[in-house]
Amino acid sequence: MRVELLSDVKKRNNRETIRAKMNTTFALRRQEVICDAPMISNVQERWPALFDAAEINAEFKRITTMPLQSRFLSQLDLLSESLLRVFAKRSGEQGKKLKDIAAMMTDDIDAGRESSIKGLCIYLNENPDILVQEYMDMTEATALSAIEKTTVGIYVTRETPGNDFPDVGIIIEGVVVLQDLDNVALATAMLFGLFYSLNMSYPSQLRYTFEVIQKVVMELDATQLSRKAQNLKTKLLR
Numbered sequence: 001m002r003v004e005l006l007s008d009v010k011k012r013n014n015r016e017t018i019r020a021k022m023n024t025t026f027a028l029r030r031q032e033v034i035c036d037a038p039m040i041s042n043v044q045e046r047w048p049a050l051f052d053a054a055e056i057n058a059e060f061k062r063i064t065t066m067p068l069q070s071r072f073l074s075q076l077d078l079l080s081e082s083l084l085r086v087f088a089k090r091s092g093e094q095g096k097k098l099k100d101i102a103a104m105m106t107d108d109i110d111a112g113r114e115s116s117i118k119g120l121c122i123y124l125n126e127n128p129d130i131l132v133q134e135y136m137d138m139t140e141a142t143a144l145s146a147i148e149k150t151t152v153g154i155y156v157t158r159e160t161p162g163n164d165f166p167d168v169g170i171i172i173e174g175v176v177v178l179q180d181l182d183n184v185a186l187a188t189a190m191l192f193g194l195f196y197s198l199n200m201s202y203p204s205q206l207r208y209t210f211e212v213i214q215k216v217v218m219e220l221d222a223t224q225l226s227r228k229a230q231n232l233k234t235k236l237l238r
């Protein structure tokens with residue numbers, strides 16, 4: 001059935017067949033991912049159907065019984081006002097950065113969500129540029145070199161006079177595993193889902209950001225929080 005899936009993913013309008021076979025092979029796939037800890041390139045080769053937004057949502061629900069994309073985006077929207085309130089109380093250099101981020105939270109819902117995520121990184125003393133890497137005015141060779149050096153992250157190419165094809169995608173182990181995503185918030189949800197699907201640890205430079213996404217935003221395994229995450233959660237609930 002795994003081998004059949006290799007050809008199934010090449011056929012059009014075949015999502016139901018793929019979903020059924022991915023459901024049936026779930027236990028085998030989890031055993032491979034957890035016990036063998038394969039490289040991402042090997043998982044892509046053996047399970048290409050897994051690297052699709054719809055299937056990441058499905059795999060996350062198989063693992064956690066919780067919807068991924070809809071819950072992440074709705075919870076982020078629900079917390080946005082509280083996040084702004086908490087950000088506004090920070091002073092100093094960090095406060096200035098958070099004020100600049102808050103100013104970008106306009107009526108554009110996608111821009112607002114992206115600003116919330118970046119503000120969360122800053123508040124937790126982590127660098128949002130590690131999570132979201134913007135490739136502006138780069139040659140193809142320079143962009144490829146940057147991708148190859150990226151362990152985990154989201155890449156963004158904006159629409160500019162020289163680039164008519166803006167894109168948002170995900171990089172893991174120097175490989176672009178997902179592209180053509182609509183916005184940074186969706187890409188963050190997909191990256192979070194891939195951490196579960198691929199049994200990956202959070203990157204050390206973003207561990208508090210993803211802990212808050214998991215335990216505060218998604219409310220998954222929320223009983224034991226680090227001091228940073230607990231402090232933020234307490235302030236959000238005030």
